[in-house]
Amino acid sequence: MAKLPEILKKTIVAQSRFFTVEALHLRFSNGVERHYERMRPSTRGSVMIVPMLDADTVLMIREYGAGLEDYTLALPKGALDDDETVQQGANRELQEETGYGANQLTPVKAMSLSPGYMGSRIQVVLAEDLYSSRLDGDEPEAIEVVPMKLSALDEWIWSEEVSEGRSIAALYMVRDILRARAGVETDEA
């Protein structure tokens, strides 16, 4: 693998309440120099939860996205509060967005958003052994919780309403994990 480019300079070129744009002056290991812009990475971690109500039922949420100006069907997610662990943050977001908590919270994989110009990473957490529990979030309207069957993922994944790349990735990864686990249990039986 190539040696990492040297960062010659970082400059803030635009800033709003929530976003900061940085210009990066880079020198690649072959001597070529480039100027790039990127969103400054958030210092807070974030989590995406795959809540399994039973071995085949995943809870998704239908929520308005101001970026798309439309409702989408996606997995619950959110930013960690200060001092929260991944599991704590995942269980809080889960209770705020679905009305369930989870006794079992398993980190699955960290994913990036768009490596070229964003530093964001999100930790996918498999949530199992759910119990009813609601926490108040900051949502402007009630979030619709939509139970979907992982065994029929091949059919509904093509719906236009299911569009977010990271949700699609997390659903497939968890389907494979649960299938492998069921396979092992079947083999052992």
Place this chain on the structure above:
Amino acid sequence: MAKLPEILKKTIVAQSRFFTVEALHLRFSNGVERHYERMRPSTRGSVMIVPMLDADTVLMIREYGAGLEDYTLALPKGALDDDETVQQGANRELQEETGYGANQLTPVKAMSLSPGYMGSRIQVVLAEDLYSSRLDGDEPEAIEVVPMKLSALDEWIWSEEVSEGRSIAALYMVRDILRARAGVETDEA
């Protein structure tokens, strides 16, 4: 599904050479009002290509991402030029980033990035029947092309180097499409 919120006002609150941040003042159908920030959607479409060198070998690329400040292993992708169709743009990016063109280019699904604060959509394109052909891109250094086996996706998808959500989603979707196609062909044999 709830009625779409009314957009009361859109204001540009920050701008750099490549990025524009907009503030949105929204009124939800229940009367609740909110102010959000988002990245202004690009007017250009974009494509992510899943290039199959043979029925099991997908070509990935190892490239530096200034957002992550690291190299990642992901699928080729890029923005469409003016007047390019999805297929034309996919075939150009494929030739620039991998040194292959494709005789068969099939749109698979449009994915969003982060619906809450980004409007970006990317069209996933399955590229088959490849031929050697290189076009010059604007890359600062040679891109490393890495052939991977879809049949072993369950093993290498967990590598830290494979992190981009949309690439992971596209790989699983294409694996399922090709498996279904092989299954049909087997059933018909």
